[in-house]
Amino acid sequence: MNITIYDVAREANVSMATVSRVVNRNPNVKPVTRKKVLATIERLGYRPNAVARGLASKKTTTVGTIIPDVSSIFFSELARGIEDIATMYNYNMILSSSDQNKEKELQLINTMLETQVDGIVFMGGTVTKEHVEEFATSHVPVVLAATQDVTETIPSVNIDYEAASYEATMYLINNHKGIPAFISGRDHTMIGDYKMRGYKRALSESHLDVKDTYIVEGSYSYDSGMKAIKELLALDTPPKSVFVSSDEMALGAIHGAQDKGYNVPKDIGVFGFDNTRLATMVRPTLSTVVQPMYDIGAVSMRLLTKFMNKEDVEEKKVILPHRIIERHSTK
Amino acid sequence: MNITIYDVAREANVSMATVSRVVNRNPNVKPVTRKKVLATIERLGYRPNAVARGLASKKTTTVGTIIPDVSSIFFSELARGIEDIATMYNYNMILSSSDQNKEKELQLINTMLETQVDGIVFMGGTVTKEHVEEFATSHVPVVLAATQDVTETIPSVNIDYEAASYEATMYLINNHKGIPAFISGRDHTMIGDYKMRGYKRALSESHLDVKDTYIVEGSYSYDSGMKAIKELLALDTPPKSVFVSSDEMALGAIHGAQDKGYNVPKDIGVFGFDNTRLATMVRPTLSTVVQPMYDIGAVSMRLLTKFMNKEDVEEKKVILPHRIIERHSTK
DNA sequence: ATGAAAGCGCTAACAA
DNA sequence: TTGTTAGCGCTTTCAT
Numbered sequence: 282m283n284i285t286i287y288d289v290a291r292e293a294n295v296s297m298a299t300v301s302r303v304v305n306r307n308p309n310v311k312p313v314t315r316k317k318v319l320a321t322i323e324r325l326g327y328r329p330n331a332v333a334r335g336l337a338s339k340k341t342t343t344v345g346t347i348i349p350d351v352s353s354i355f356f357s358e359l360a361r362g363i364e365d366i367a368t369m370y371n372y373n374m375i376l377s378s379s380d381q382n383k384e385k386e387l388q389l390i391n392t393m394l395e396t397q398v399d400g401i402v403f404m405g406g407t408v409t410k411e412h413v414e415e416f417a418t419s420h421v422p423v424v425l426a427a428t429q430d431v432t433e434t435i436p437s438v439n440i441d442y443e444a445a446s447y448e449a450t451m452y453l454i455n456n457h458k459g460i461p462a463f464i465s466g467r468d469h470t471m472i473g474d475y476k477m478r479g480y481k482r483a484l485s486e487s488h489l490d491v492k493d494t495y496i497v498e499g500s501y502s503y504d505s506g507m508k509a510i511k512e513l514l515a516l517d518t519p520p521k522s523v524f525v526s527s528d529e530m531a532l533g534a535i536h537g538a539q540d541k542g543y544n545v546p547k548d549i550g551v552f553g554f555d556n557t558r559l560a561t562m563v564r565p566t567l568s569t570v571v572q573p574m575y576d577i578g579a580v581s582m583r584l585l586t587k588f589m590n591k592e593d594v595e596e597k598k599v600i601l602p603h604r605i606i607e608r609h610s611t612k
Numbered sequence: 613m614n615i616t617i618y619d620v621a622r623e624a625n626v627s628m629a630t631v632s633r634v635v636n637r638n639p640n641v642k643p644v645t646r647k648k649v650l651a652t653i654e655r656l657g658y659r660p661n662a663v664a665r666g667l668a669s670k671k672t673t674t675v676g677t678i679i680p681d682v683s684s685i686f687f688s689e690l691a692r693g694i695e696d697i698a699t700m701y702n703y704n705m706i707l708s709s710s711d712q713n714k715e716k717e718l719q720l721i722n723t724m725l726e727t728q729v730d731g732i733v734f735m736g737g738t739v740t741k742e743h744v745e746e747f748a749t750s751h752v753p754v755v756l757a758a759t760q761d762v763t764e765t766i767p768s769v770n771i772d773y774e775a776a777s778y779e780a781t782m783y784l785i786n787n788h789k790g791i792p793a794f795i796s797g798r799d800h801t802m803i804g805d806y807k808m809r810g811y812k813r814a815l816s817e818s819h820l821d822v823k824d825t826y827i828v829e830g831s832y833s834y835d836s837g838m839k840a841i842k843e844l845l846a847l848d849t850p851p852k853s854v855f856v857s858s859d860e861m862a863l864g865a866i867h868g869a870q871d872k873g874y875n876v877p878k879d880i881g882v883f884g885f886d887n888t889r890l891a892t893m894v895r896p897t898l899s900t901v902v903q904p905m906y907d908i909g910a911v912s913m914r915l916l917t918k919f920m921n922k923e924d925v926e927e928k929k930v931i932l933p934h935r936i937i938e939r940h941s942t943k
Numbered sequence: 944a945t946g947a948a949a950g951c952g953c954t955a956a957c958a959a
Numbered sequence: 960t961t962g963t964t965a966g967c968g969c970t971t972t973c974a975t
Binding site: 283326328329330331332333335336341343350351352353354357358360361364365368373374375376377378391392393394395396397418419503529532533536539540558559561562563564 | 750
């Protein structure tokens with residue numbers, strides 16, 4: 282079979298404990314011995330078995346991350362942030378897509394717990410009591426990335442979605458005529474709610490009416506953005522601007538409007554959300570809310586490492602700064 | 613601590629072997645006993661420890677996948693294909709980004725081997741002898757996805773890049789005036805070579821000269837596509853069409869041309885490669901080579917499961933079909 | 944159909 | 960500084 286710590290010990294004339302020490306960089310080894318051991322490790326091509334180590338030490342140095350969809354432009358950027366920090370701290374990462382399906386999410390949590398991951402970063406629509414209960418069946422720390430938790434008990438990293446949406450809508454109100462429309466995500470998630478709330482607050486503070494026909498539901502996809510804008514433009518008095526809750530839908534909205542012969546931003550201003558790479562890959566370039574996705578991932582993972590090390594954490598709910606960026610799809 | 617198989621055995625008045633049998637769906641258990649065991653598993657909330665199982669059985673049911681960059685639109689689509697099939701066959705997936713950095717790739721392979729993964733799906737620029745040697749230090753099967761291997765020894769799933777490029781270039785030759793230009797990837801990978809070869813073959817078979825100034829190197833990024841097209845358009849006799857080796861660069865090329873006042877496709881036709889979602893998220897929509905990314909991932913993983921099960925595999929190098937799709941950026 | 948017992952390869956006291 | 964020795968929680972013969 283494979284070379285084990287035993288083989289190395291025998292060949293180097295030391296005990297397995299000593300080999301274990303040098304592999305784990307324990308300082309209590311005489312330099313000469315260390316050298317000898319290292320040499321025979323090299324010679325035999327010994328590779329420590331992480332599974333055995335995991336069983337003995339009760340630590341696997343792997344973290345689980347649950348993501349709605351790896352192939353999503355938005356979430357994969359988050360995943361990269363998580364991964365980079367995980368790598369930095371020498372953790373492996375098990376990655377699974379949930380499609381925001383609750384059953385699947387629960388199932389994945391369970392599987393990851395079986396795998397004895399040392400921690401979990403969770404991204405999803407909303408975390409419910411059931412999620413929390415599932416998490417609680419084990420004692421591994423969990424951090425939510427760009428995800429809200431109805432129980433408000435789990436550490437998380439987010440931006441202030443309500444404020445961001447408020448600012449974006451305000452921008453539209455100040456730079457375009459009339460009442461801005463809103464293309465929401467189809468999901469009835471907390472984040473979706475916050476965005477809606479920010480939109481409505483901006484209107485009401487500006488003494489503008491919330492018109493039901495100006496609020497249309499998309500599904501975060503390009504096509505749904507296109508469909509939504511067409512509905513809006515077919516109205517008797519179409520809006521002069523629209524706040525769209527994701528960049529991808531915003532691109533759909535821009536192209537949908539253009540396909541109908543409208544000029545963006547002259548006839549209709551479009552404001553996105555996220556600032557994914559798509560925002561600059563469209564003409565006109567997209568004004569949008571900057572959500573620091575990579576950072577959210579990175580900070581989440583960093584936070585998780587602290588929990589895994591049982592360090593004290595001052596703030597369990599971190600809110601990262603956001604800002605709006607003005608490009609050419611508005612004004 | 614946690615509930616172990618011992619606890620269940622004791623509570624159910626059976627041996628741990630029996631518990632193990634019911635957990636593993638071994639048929640040699642009397643229905644009554646099974647029921648009893650299942651009940652106490654439920655009651656105690658027992659969750660099998662996958663690490664212990666892995667140590668005892670020498671199988672972890674996890675596969676490693678190495679990807680250049682999770683946040684890449686192209687590769688993350690592949691990853692989703694891999695993941696879906698992995699899930700279907702009950703494998704976990706460890707995912708790591710390599711940035712196409714050889715040292716990092718070698719390092720990741722090593723780490724994954726330590727983790728005792730049952731198999732590896734590798735995506736990257738080119739697989740060298742060193743990669744192969746590293747793979748060989750263990751006996752886990754490896755499959756390359758959308759990746760070429762200089763030693764031609766490792767199972768892989770690809771499309772015929774040379775033929776695809778040939779066809780795309782031919783299309784340009786037949787539908788646009790003059791000699792098509794070519795924006796390549798910066799990488800000197802085998803796939804890059806194949807694309808170049810296909811491009812050149814199309815020209816030579818059409819009795820057209822290969823002009824050095826018409827071949828410019830990009831880096832697969834949007835910006836590099838933009839930069840490249842500007843170089844091309846600044847030539848004394850700019851090309852009337854350009855074949856671009858990735859969709860993302862092609863978008864950059866389209867916008868770069870448009871920003872300079874050129875009309876796509878009238879003044880210059882643009883042909884992409886990959887058919888990522890971007891291809892329809894641009895105006896004019898992008899004519900491109902359809903590379904079935906999800907399928908490449910899925911087939912790779914399926915192939916890997918066969919190797920892991922030690923099934924016989926007829927064809928170790930699978931070539932998936934490709935096609936070109938005509939949209940509005942050409943003709 | 945069920946149980947006993949020997950590992951799997953390593954870590955982590957504890958001893959020396 | 961080094962070695963001895965229990966486990967870690969499970970699978971897997973081998974008996975019964």
